[in-house]
Amino acid sequence: MSDKPEKFIDENGIRLDGRRVDEIRPMTVEMGVLTRADGSCYLEWGNNKVLAAVYGPRELHPRRLQRPGEALVRYRYNMAAFSVEDRIRPGPSRRSTEISKVSGEAFEPVVMKQFYPSAVIDVFAEVLQADAGTRTAAINAATLALVDAGIPMKGLVAACAVGKVDGQLVLDLNKPEDNYGDADLPIAMTEDGDITLLQMDGNLTVEEVNKGIEMVREGCEQIFAIQKAALLERFGTAEEEEVLEDAELQAELMSEEEEVSEAAEEEDAVEESEDLEAAETEDPEDVEVEEAEAMFEEDVTEFEVNEEEAEEEAAEVNEEDIASEPEGEESTEEEGEKYEQ
Known part of the structure; x- marks a missing residue:
């Protein structure tokens, strides 16, 4: 406890890492990093480094686990032994098993499993370096890996956490805030705003929970924008780029035409005013x-x-x-x- 900061937020509303209370950490995304996987994504969010891979849809064994009307989505969350400062025991733990279960359920409303009966879709999320918010970072990476694998989905899923430090709610906790804060509320939601995952560690009032959900909603909107930009970079074609360039050129031409028409209208207005003045000065x-x-x-x-x-x-x-x-x-x-x- 000796390394606990005296204050997490200064008098100007700035946190320890220079962010405001409603800002998320910088995020970078790279898709298609694993050639043997059907879909993959590497994500860095602050100091978190997560690698997600998707295999399938493929035949499920043993057969007794097959579902005749839909596919089975299996999600595996794991933290590498070297991902934290104090080396952890490799392999599954009670914590990783719990996070795997709730994170897999976060994709239930969006993955269209009915197209692959009796099949399985395996999603692996490996945390290479941890810095608070690893489960939300893994969900964001897994979403893009599923899209990269061509799995039909109704929409994207984004996840972010809100917590409480110094008696104030903050978005996207960093490591000191997560270790010594008063509460942690990770949430995942769809683009329509439907919550697919919600967990809480600590104590929050009803008003704080409602405010925290709104803060997470704003943070997820930023994450959706990052995900869509990564998808456009991954799957965007030259034709789409030409369409965008043509649209920009057309917009420029339209603006130039508007400027010319406005100038012509101004000249006509000046000529009409001069004619009116000349007519007024003449004696009938x-x-x-x-x-x-x-x-x-x-x-x-x-x-x-x-x-x-x-x-x-x-x-x-x-x-x-x-x-x-x-x-x-x-x-x-x-x-x-x-x-x-």
């Missing part, structure tokens, strides 16, 4: 006079054109009359001679 009487003068000029021009056309037509008629006069005189002389006879 001057406008009427200018319109009347323009109409008068059009009428005068049209009258002059018509007058010129009339004069040309009259001149043509006179020329035709003059050209026909000699023929008229000869005809009158002939008519006179006939009269005298």
Whole structure:
């Protein structure tokens, strides 16, 4: 007990590792690390290092354990002898057996076992280095290993713990907080918020339990985001990347078009305002006079054109009359001679 800190949270709300009360430790994930397993995942969460592997679905032996209508999911949690400072006895223990049972049940609502009757799906979670929260870290790694193995699932499962130190609730306990804290509440839940695992060590009030569940829910949302990013990196294709790039390019083009249209609208608004200002500054009487003068000029021009056309037509008629006069005189002389006879 001599290494117990005097305070776990300072006056600024900062914990021993620099986190706030509602922050989780950094998490890194790598999938497909074991070639002989059907699915695998290596996860680091703070100082926790966990390796999960999935084998199956495959035939279950002995046959008396087979389930005719669904598959059997067997979950095995184990801590390596070298995972803690004081070497532990290798092999299963009462603690590891308990954690294996409750962790396996955490996947019951999501794994679609009806597709593999009489088969078995083995999930192995090996803790290589422990630093508090190993069961929740193993569940997060096992979820990705199941997806990597192609096991049909209704959704992902995420797990996180909340505890109480210095009379205050904190999310994702580290080792000193877990060893010397007042309570520990590990929880696993689906993306829909359904709780699939809940254990408690210590004493908490009903209000603290409800608040702790909400804090875990927020932490699991962050874990779901990390899991989905790992899945996209593992199974994302070049076509999906091209689709994402095209979507980003289309978004950029749409934003540029919006900027251009906004600029055009601003120019139109400026021109309309200038036209309105010019119309307001003009005198209505001057406008009427200018319109009347323009109409008068059009009428005068049209009258002059018509007058010129009339004069040309009259001149043509006179020329035709003059050209026909000699023929008229000869005809009158002939008519006179006939009269005298």
